[in-house]
Amino acid sequence: MGLFDFFKKKQETPEAQEALDKGLEKTKAGFLSKITKAVIGKATVDEEVLDELEEILVTSDVGVTTTLKIIERIEARVARDKYVNTAELHVLLREEIQALLAENNSSDFQQFEYSNQKPYVIMVVGVNGVGKTTTIGKLAHQLRASGNKVVLGAADTFRAAAVDQIKLWGERVGVRVVSQAMGSDPASVAFDTVKSAVSNGDDVAIIDTAGRLHNKVALMNELGKIKKVMEKVVPGAPHEILLVLDASTGQNAIEQCKQFTQATDVNALALTKLDGTAKGGVVIGISDQFKIPVKYIGVGEKMDDLQLFNKKDFVDSLFK
Template sequence: MGFFDKLFGKKEKESLDQGLQKTKEGFLSKISKAIAGKSTIDASVLDNLEEALINADVGIDTTLQIIERIEERVKKEKYVGTSELNHLLKDEIQNVLQDADETYKNFEIPADKKPYVILVVGVNGVGKTTTIGKLAYNYTKAGYSVLLGAADTFRAAAVDQLTIWSERVGVPIVKQAMGSDPGAVAFDAVQSAVAKGVDIVMIDTAGRLHNKTHLMDELSKIKRVIQKVIPNAPHEVMLVLDGSTGQNAVEQAKQFIVATEVSAITITKLDGTAKGGVVLAIANQFKIPVKFIGVGEQINDLLVFDKKEFVDSLFTLQDA
């Protein structure tokens, strides 16, 4: 699939660098302040570094883990100057992130799972429906056929928005009237995908969190009806989180992980926030792969998450 032979080309790198700009500005300025006038990494440098990480919404637990690892390395090595701090920090940030699954890097799906069923979950307003549209675009570019299921039937806007995306990307959609049974929509979508020989079916779900028991019951029901058509589906449960909400995104993740078996995470809206460090907090705390990140409003601004590229970009400020 030549379109994705080079995961991070020039355009992808530019999108990532621009998308993380607000996070980098605050983060790198605080690191510079932490080492100002210092020749070695001492307690005050580490204290300031800890503050910089927490302010970037890396989270207390992940921050302490990174700081402790840096302390250990400083103790082991006879001399570590502040000039080496960025290198140490980049290493330890990468170490708290999981290695990426090579398969999804090229937007590939397992050959033995067709249709490949992705259940997309997340609260209202996080960019869930937009993420589905952008994923559909990427999968079609990779050569797959895609079908969308509009199972968020409690909001007319959700169905309308997904319909617009289906038309924009040029993929079919299965939908019913507002207030219809979400399970029935999911069942029809999967059944239609099987009948038409579609490669991938993505199902949007309602994003209500006011009652976790109800949410769990609803998602469980959707899974059961899907499995009447494909016994081992869904093959992936994708949780979409809004990176601009910082630690609130971590709390949302906790609730959805309790409600359903989340297997992958997409973090959106990183371009509009200085809290991009929340990616590290989420990836480290839940040990669930962050597969995609949203760094802008354009259709190409949903990127595969690559921990090395992410960390490299975090430490590279663009010229104004």
């Protein structure tokens, strides 16, 4: 069973659905109750309802650009269908958001293939505290459970606790961790990790990085250097540059996404901490505005709390 099948199978279980619904509870509570309030005493979706809807979407962190696109679609729909009952607004919104996200070229992870690369190298980037190390631990757990040999690289050498944290995850989920002393060169750790993955016949190598880079040039240089050394060992590596974003930071997550995509070739996104926030609407904004697919979502702190992102399921869950 390949990684994709494993995730897919897992994703389709009632437990996974439940975890997603539960993870989105706070966002849903904010979003749906505001919509319900906006349509109280209204029979049809009129100008006023649309104005309120716009405000609700913006304040739910969907972002202005994406909100305007959604409102435009709802307006067109209302004009076309003439009489739109407020009771149908949820359905309408769900359908139009799904249609909008489907227009984005980025495909859900279901279409993503990786199995022909060995070792498949993932470099994980993102600012301080967004959940990089936790996401790596969760991912390692899932990969291992699907029969892959995984190695982790502790290339966040900035502080001792970072190395200890990833080692702890390694022990917890039963995968090897390659590390050096705190303060050593991150690129050197990345090099060692990929080399070790090759000699050990590992399927996947995941490299943790530090989030503390004060400016874009420093960030670009550092990540560029880490990338380059890995490429020397395995041509084409890193195959995946996964940018981790904390959904609870709302619009900041969108800003970080802009910054990091300019600094390095990010080709996958993970949005974490959805369970702790009412700002889950940011996932809609990010999926709409960036051509890079949201691959994973974090819905809790435990090792099972990482899911593959599926646009349709996500929006279905939001409006359930």
